Amino acid sequence: MKKSLLLILFLLTGLSAFAHLGSISGMVHDGATNLPLKGVTVQLSAQGKATMTNELGQYRFEGLVAATYKVELSHVGFKAQILEVTVRDDKTEFVKTLLSNTEVELSEVVVSSQRAHDQQLINGVDIKLRPITNSQEILRMVPGLFIGQHAGGGKAEQIFLRGFDLDHGTDIRLTVDGMPVNMVSHAHGQGYADLHFVIPELVKGVDFKKGPYTTDKGNFATAGWADFRTKDALEKSFVKLEAGQYDSYRAVAGIDLLGQKGKAHNQSAYIASEYSFTNSYFDNPQHFNRLNLTGKYHGHVAPNTNLTLTASTFWSKWNHSGQIPDRAVDSGLIGFYGSVDPTEGGETSRTNFNAQLVTVTPSNYVIKNQLFYSNYNFELYSNFTFFLEDSLNGDQIRQKEKRNLYGYNGSISKQHYLGKSSWTTTLGIQYRHDFTNRTELSHTMNRTVTLDPYMLGNVNELNAAVYADELIQVTDRFTVNAGVRVDYFRDQYKDLLEQPATTKHASDAIVSPKLNFYYTFNPRLQLYLNSGKGFHSNDTRVVVPQGGKQILPGAYGSDFGMIFKPFPKMLINAAAWYLWMQQEFVYVGDAGVIEPSGKSKRQGLDLSVRYQLSKVLYADVDISSAKPRALGEQEGMNYLPLAPVLTSTGGLSLQMPNGFSGSLRYRYMANRPANEDNSIVAKGYVVNDAQLNYARKNYNLGLSVQNLLNTKWKETQFATLSRLKNEATPVEEIHFTPGTPFFARLSLTVSF
CATH class of the missing domain: 2.60.40.1120 (Carboxypeptidase-like, regulatory domain)
Known part of the structure; x- marks a missing residue:
């Protein structure tokens, strides 16, 4: 008692x-x-x-x-x-x-156990030290990611990451403020991701992760994902003018609509516009035009609720010189910057609406709702094989589509505490619906005459998903993240070439589990083990005729890595990784399409180092190695065409207190196989870029130079079977797009 x-x-x-x-x-x-x-x-x-x-x-x-x-x-x-x-x-x-x-001080950067699962220290430092100067630089903010342009600037870039030739986005998920960039069942290629509707001066940061380890990232997130966050507010209104070689001009303006009155009420609104023109360095003038217009509002609509509204529209039109064969240059038929079919080119546009609502309830539930809509148009003329199929008119093709994209992302999360332990539970739902009208592949001539329609139809593709995610901080050092998502796809294709037109359906679902561990020894060292399953969807026009087979091939990956600060002013991120793919995509040059192939595996090492040499001087280097191989193929015949095996980027960044800043950078890609037996090799390259800025209170002068040493290099390369006009037999060899020669631009930015 x-x-x-x-x-x-x-x-x-x-x-x-x-x-x-x-x-x-x-x-x-x-x-x-x-x-x-x-x-x-x-x-x-x-x-x-x-x-x-x-x-x-x-x-x-x-x-x-x-x-x-x-x-x-x-x-x-x-x-x-x-x-x-x-x-x-x-x-x-x-x-x-x-x-x-x-100014960034690496000594103040802390390896935190609290943000283990989404820690982006490397990227946070890079954003502050290397301001984005053009659209392509947006993608290069992801360590180890390489891009190549093979249409002079108007077409989406070709992307390389972790032993993948990702084409235009097949195995990397790209979003802007949570709104999808990748296009499913696209006229040119699955996952086509055109980021040119983003004005680079409006990019605030980039969230990214390599591998299929994040629960709320679904389709295409196999090699990794990146979400580009645009600014909610402008610190000042500005006007920027650029002029450079090759008849290159660009004008950008951003106007703060609310000023100090808005800041006093935690609100902001701005409008920004960009226009650019260039004839570029090709022998065939590019006549490239691009126009962007963006408006954004962000503010408190209630004490614990934020509303963000974004609207943008984008239009671009260009000519391009296409991919040219080595033999045409070697024989003197055309120059290094010449063209076999000078009538190639394209036009594209995209209009977006994005509404995001975030509420934190009195019980500390975080509720997110997002609605988005895009109207998208695309028309591209290409000629990969010249006169292989049609010796009289040539092999030019047109790829064209009109698309409406609707979607919703919603989630609710709550953080709980028990002593020094905490756990965050997140439940989410996602919905995306794509409707295309008259998606087309046709044989054309001179961009004016349609000779033969190959494919013509309407795509109706739905993707609905639910997911659950648990982030548990077991102790102040050990964190576990576990999650699972379920995706459902319904594909419908209406073939307009059949008489009468026929409509066929296919559907499938996939379950993607994730499990990640993080151990933070101290504010200088963290080890992590990531594992998970991801997937990429296949083109509706491929899976529907097959009765729904291989709609959603899976990808299984694992990373073992560390974030390490051996010295106060040095930051290292290193990882060993492995990825197994249920189905690979292979570029088929003679058809100008991407088609599915067999299983594959990749393994490799990633290393990123950031070092503050002095108060004003910073050094960085990224190195990525990979061993990509097709499975089930004979040894020596199992190379994955164009997959990078060794890449590196790096440079020095200077930030002086007197207003001077600048950078000197390099990009290196090693030789890589261009076909399955490595008998044709895509040659590597090293290219250097430089930038110098002088900033005062209300203006900034800038000089940027691409390819500082004027290296002659091949930016994109393909092993393609083609025939020139007077050739009796076709030849398979490297076809390439030449990289930028020495290219200098001056800029003036005035703030007010």
């Missing part, structure tokens, strides 16, 4: 003490825009407690005994702050903090 009374007394005493505990509730804002800052690391000094700010810039510590605490706030590119907050019994102390921009 006495023991029972003592136990009851002990419990009552404990509950009484707990009832008198206090808490700290805070909000962190960007001092320049007064908008909330997400992802700020917040720590209680000497307490072993840390957290991150949510989408509304909020954080909270509960269960604190009455005392004075030191609250440390840090974020890449912002000046760290330490606050003293006195907590009283039964009280919640509210703190609002403004963080100001500052």
Whole structure:
């Protein structure tokens, strides 16, 4: 009896003490825009407690005994702050903090267990040190990712990552503010991802992860994914003018519509536009025109609710010189920058609407809702084989489509605490529906005459998904992430060439589990093991005639890596990885299409190093090696065409306090097989770029130089069977698009 009374007394005493505990509730804002800052690391000094700010810039510590605490706030590119907050019994102390921009100090970058699963230290540093200067630089912000342009700038770039020739996006998922960029069942190629509707000056950051390890990323996220975040607010209105060689001109303007009045009410709105023109360095003038217009509103519509509305429209038209064969250049038939079919070219446009609503309830549930819509048009004329199929009129083809894309992303998440442990549960739902009208592949001549329609039809493709994700911080060092998603696809194709037109259907579903482990030894070292299953969908026009076979081939991957700071001013990210694919895509040059093949595997090593040499000088290097092979093929006949085996990028970045800044960079790609037996080799290259800027309070002068050493190089290469006009027999060899020669541009930016 006495023991029972003592136990009851002990419990009552404990509950009484707990009832008198206090808490700290805070909000962190960007001092320049007064908008909330997400992802700020917040720590209680000497307490072993840390957290991150949510989408509304909020954080909270509960269960604190009455005392004075030191609250440390840090974020890449912002000046760290330490606050003293006195907590009283039964009280919640509210703190609002403004963080100001500052020069990047690698010594202040912390390897945090709180953000283990989404830690992007490398990218956060790069964004601050290497401002994006053109559309292509957006993609290069992902370490190890290479791009190649084979239509002079108007067509989406060819992408290379982790031993993949990703074509235009088949195995990498690209989004902008959560809105999909990849196009399913596209007229030119599966997963076609054209990012040129993004004005580069509006990019705030890039979230990315290599491999299929993130639960809320579905279709195409096998080699990896990247989400480009645009600015919610402009610090100042600006006008930028550029002029360069080869009749190259560009004008960009961004206007802050609300100014200080909007900042005072945590609102922002701006409109921005871009126009560019160039004839480029090809013998055949490109007459490239591009126009972009973007408007964005961001603000509090309720105390704990943010609304973001974005609208944009984009149009582009160009001529291009196409891929040319080695023999045509070697024989003197055309020059290195010449063209076999000078009538190639294209036109494309895209109009987007994107609405995002984020709410944090009084119970700390984070609810996200997103609706998006795109109207997309595409028309491309290409000639890969010249006179192989039609010796009289040539082999030019037209690929054309009109598309409407609708979608929704929604999720609800809640973070729970138990002592020093915490776990975050997220449930989500996603929906995407694509309708194309008269998706076409036709044989044409001179871009004006249609000789023969090969394919013509309407695509109706639906993708619905649900997912659940659990992020558990078991201790202040050990974090586990587990998740699963289920995707359902329904494909419908109406063949307009058949009389009468016929409609066929196919459907399938796929389950994708994920499991990731992170162990943070200290603020300088973290080890991680990622594993998961992903997939890419196949083209509706391929799977429907097959009765739905191989709609959703899976990909199984694993990464073992580390984030390491051996010295205060050095940051290293290294990983060994493996990826097995149920189905590979292979480029078929004589048809100008992508078609499915067999199983494959890839394994390799990634290394990224960032080092602050002095207060003003930074060095970086990324190295990626891969061994890509087809499975089930004879040794020596199992190479994956055009898959990169060794790439590296790096450079020096300078940030002077007197306003001067600049960078000197290199890109290296090693020789790689161009066909299955490696008898044809795509030659590697090294290219150097440079940039110099001088900034004052209200203006910025810039000089950028691509290919500083004027190297003659081949940017994209294919082993293609083709026949020139007077040839009796076809020849298979390298066909290429020449890379940029020395190309200098001057820019002037005025802020007001």
